[in-house]
Every structure is written in structure tokens, then in C-alpha cells.
Amino acid sequence: MSEGARYEEISILKEIAELLNEGTDTKDVLSGVLKRLLHVTGLQTGWIFLLEENGVHQLAAHEALPPALANDDNRRMCQGECWCVNKYNNRKLNKASNIMECKRIEDALEEKAGETCGLTHHATVPLRAGEERFGILNVGSPNKTHFQKNELALLEAVAYQIGTALKRIKLTQLEQETALVAERNRLARDLHDSVNQLLFSLSLTARAGVEMTQNNEVKQTFSYIQDLAQEALGEMRALIWQLKPHGLENGMVSALRSYADMLGLSIETNVTGVASIPGKVEESLWRIGQEALANCKKHSQTIEVLLLFHAASDGVEMTIKDVGCGFHYEENLEIPSFGLKNMKTRTEALNGTFQLNSKPGSGTEIKIHIPF
Incomplete structure (x- = not known):
């Protein structure tokens, strides 16, 4: 040369x-x-x-x-x-x-x-x-x-x-993903050690106030404060759970089952197939599942939920279905909530398909398919 x-x-x-x-x-x-x-x-x-x-x-x-x-x-x-x-x-x-x-x-x-x-x-x-x-x-x-x-x-x-x-x-x-997980864990610890404990103390104080006073109006006020504190405590526990899921190391389905229990839902699961799921796919399915279960708790007017999960060598499919009140939705309509849009975005970011089926009185079904 x-x-x-x-x-x-x-x-x-x-x-x-x-x-x-x-x-x-x-x-x-x-x-x-x-x-x-x-x-x-x-x-x-x-x-x-x-x-x-x-x-x-x-x-x-x-x-x-x-x-x-x-x-x-x-x-x-x-x-x-x-x-x-x-x-x-x-x-x-x-x-x-x-x-x-x-x-x-x-x-x-x-x-x-x-x-x-x-x-x-x-x-x-x-x-x-x-x-x-x-x-x-x-x-x-x-x-x-x-x-x-x-x-x-x-x-x-x-x-x-x-x-x-x-x-x-x-x-x-x-490295960025590891740093994000570490930050979530830190935030979960901080929330548990500070806000979570304050809400728990507020609930106990309101309960004591109900027992100490003889005035009905004051009793009602303390009772209302106690209810609000308990509701906020439940929301805070759910948030901490989302930031730092307990049990994900035992598998995503096991973690979603525990999350449903924490929300007070009765969940039936059916798992088929055996395959190693990539970390990014498992993380996305976990976040999508959380969002879907939280929606069931807030909007479906039922506690009965079905989770179907099938893993194959070329992809994974997850379905979360409730038999609650449902809502009017057609495929050509815009997805009605931020949470549902977020699920669709997470799915499509992994070249997956997001399917939503719902009718008033017939419940809601969310089906996710992600290829490997």
C-alpha cells in the first residue's frame, strides 16, 4: 500500500x-x-x-x-x-x-x-x-x-x-438503567421512612381523637381525618410498591399477584409456556400490569380479575381482564385515559401490539403481545 x-x-x-x-x-x-x-x-x-x-x-x-x-x-x-x-x-x-x-x-x-x-x-x-x-x-x-x-x-x-x-x-x-433503579429504591425508602410514617401517625392520632372527645361534630371530624389518612396511606403504599416491587425476583406473574393482593383484588392467574424473558420485556410487562390492575381497582367496580400469561421462544402474551362495569370503546376511537395510553406506548416501544376491548356492562380486557 x-x-x-x-x-x-x-x-x-x-x-x-x-x-x-x-x-x-x-x-x-x-x-x-x-x-x-x-x-x-x-x-x-x-x-x-x-x-x-x-x-x-x-x-x-x-x-x-x-x-x-x-x-x-x-x-x-x-x-x-x-x-x-x-x-x-x-x-x-x-x-x-x-x-x-x-x-x-x-x-x-x-x-x-x-x-x-x-x-x-x-x-x-x-x-x-x-x-x-x-x-x-x-x-x-x-x-x-x-x-x-x-x-x-x-x-x-x-x-x-x-x-x-x-x-x-x-x-x-x-448504567443509566441501573442508576434509575437505584434512584427508585432510594425514593421508595425515603417515602417509607418519612411520608408513610407521618400518615400512619396521623391516622393513629385521629383515632385517639375520636375516642377522647364526646362531641359528635368533633368525632365526625376526627373520623373523617382518619379515613383520609388511611386512604392516603394506601395510595402511598401502592406508590412505594411501584417504585420498589417486592417479589419481582420470584417472577413477574408472582409480583403482579402480590400487587393485586395489596390492592385488595381477587386475582386468578393462568400461566402457560416456558421461556426466558428479556429483562426489558419483563420490566415493561410489570409496569403495564401494575397500571392495568390499578385501573381495575379504581374504575371497574369489581375485585375479580383474571391474568393470563403465555411465554414462548419468540415472544410473550399477557392478558388482564375484569368483569366489571366496562366503558364504551371502539378501535378507531382515541384511547380515553393517560394510563391506557402509557400501556400502549410501553408495548409499542418494544415492537409489541396493544389490544383494548371494553363495553359497558361487559368488563375490560387488555391484551399485550411482545415479540423477542
Whole structure:
């Protein structure tokens, strides 16, 4: 390699490293670095797949895809198998490689799905940091059927930088989540030690006041204060429970059952399937379940609740149903409460589906499905 070419390669790596070090959002980082990589190398098209441990891929970034691949909101790129993904999942993709032909392009040509703009081949590079793997970087250009060793070496160096950046972002997010849990625990302790104890003392004082006075009006006032203190105490205990759930270490369903007991609900549970649920999914289902049970307590006018939970290798489904008063709701209407909207938002943030069914006199059913 000439001195000029080596200097150019170092400049490219430096420029991309600076881009990777600036970002904290995975998709923004990948989109930005892919665009810059294509610009400085003169390549035209590229895309990045992030892959889960179960082999499912996600199109995390793309640039200048030909119409045959970009049609229907990149449908062809977001589903189905291809040779590079299969090679990655079979752990046979350990370095930058020439992929002789692109299966997605071949399928598009066979189905006459649109213009391919001369793209037939691409290079593919695994994204990793040490032993940890994250996905694949694919790049290509019209009528380019082969990548030289120095081109593959540069792509491999860039891919390693991307993998290291993904590892950094993952650790940063984990650190933030850990800090959030610690803050919740601290707040729960503070509320228990201060406000919770004050409300308990207020309730006892009001009860003593009822017993000490002979004046009916004063008795009623103290009794009213005692009722308010007991209600506030119940709300405070529920809040502390939400901040720091007891029993979540024994499983999410067990924790929701305990939470329902604390609210005074009679809950029937039916659990089927066996699968390891990712931490983020379990946390979201726990928060959604809390919200749903709290709604049952406040609005359903019944204490009878049914919780159905099914775990499979590719996803989880949770249904919470009551036989209470229900309300008028149709799918095309806006969701009527902040709590229900919050459940829907949490579900869709994990690419899940949120289904709400309710009619006056027929109760309310909330069904959540989250894929892995």
C-alpha cells in the first residue's frame, strides 16, 4: 500500500471514530457512520443488520437502497432469510467477506419487484467487540462484483470501530438503567421512612381523637381525618410498591399477584409456556400490569380479575381482564385515559401490539403481545 493510500485510510478511520464517539442513540450513530463510510470510500449502497441471539435481524440503518429493496417501506430487507444473515447465525462469518451474490437482490429480480440499479453483489462484515457480536455491515456498488483485500481490511477496521461503539452505547444504557433503579429504591425508602410514617401517625392520632372527645361534630371530624389518612396511606403504599416491587425476583406473574393482593383484588392467574424473558420485556410487562390492575381497582367496580400469561421462544402474551362495569370503546376511537395510553406506548416501544376491548356492562380486557 502506498504512503498516500495509507494516509487516506487512517484519515477515514479517524473521521469515522469521531462520528462514533459523539453519539448515544444507536440508530442515529449507525445511520451517520454508514453515510460517511460510503462517501469516503466511493461506495454507493449499504445497510446494517443488528441481530438478536435468536437470529432475528433488524434493519438498523440503510443508505441508497435500490427501489427493488426499498419498496413497501424496505419490506424485503426487514423479513426473510439471506446468505449473509444465515452465515452470521451459523457463526461462519468471522471476518470481512465477499458475498458473491445478494439473495435479496436475486429474489427481487425473480419476482420482478423493481429496479436494482446494477447492484448484484456486496461485501459483508461482522460487527463485534471482542467475543460479543452485534450484527452485520453490508456495502456494495452497481456492477461491483469483487472487493480487494485492502478494501475488506478497511471495512473490517470500520466494523470493529462500530462494534466497539455499540458496546459502549449498550454499557451506557445499562448504567443509566441501573442508576434509575437505584434512584427508585432510594425514593421508595425515603417515602417509607418519612411520608408513610407521618400518615400512619396521623391516622393513629385521629383515632385517639375520636375516642377522647364526646362531641359528635368533633368525632365526625376526627373520623373523617382518619379515613383520609388511611386512604392516603394506601395510595402511598401502592406508590412505594411501584417504585420498589417486592417479589419481582420470584417472577413477574408472582409480583403482579402480590400487587393485586395489596390492592385488595381477587386475582386468578393462568400461566402457560416456558421461556426466558428479556429483562426489558419483563420490566415493561410489570409496569403495564401494575397500571392495568390499578385501573381495575379504581374504575371497574369489581375485585375479580383474571391474568393470563403465555411465554414462548419468540415472544410473550399477557392478558388482564375484569368483569366489571366496562366503558364504551371502539378501535378507531382515541384511547380515553393517560394510563391506557402509557400501556400502549410501553408495548409499542418494544415492537409489541396493544389490544383494548371494553363495553359497558361487559368488563375490560387488555391484551399485550411482545415479540423477542
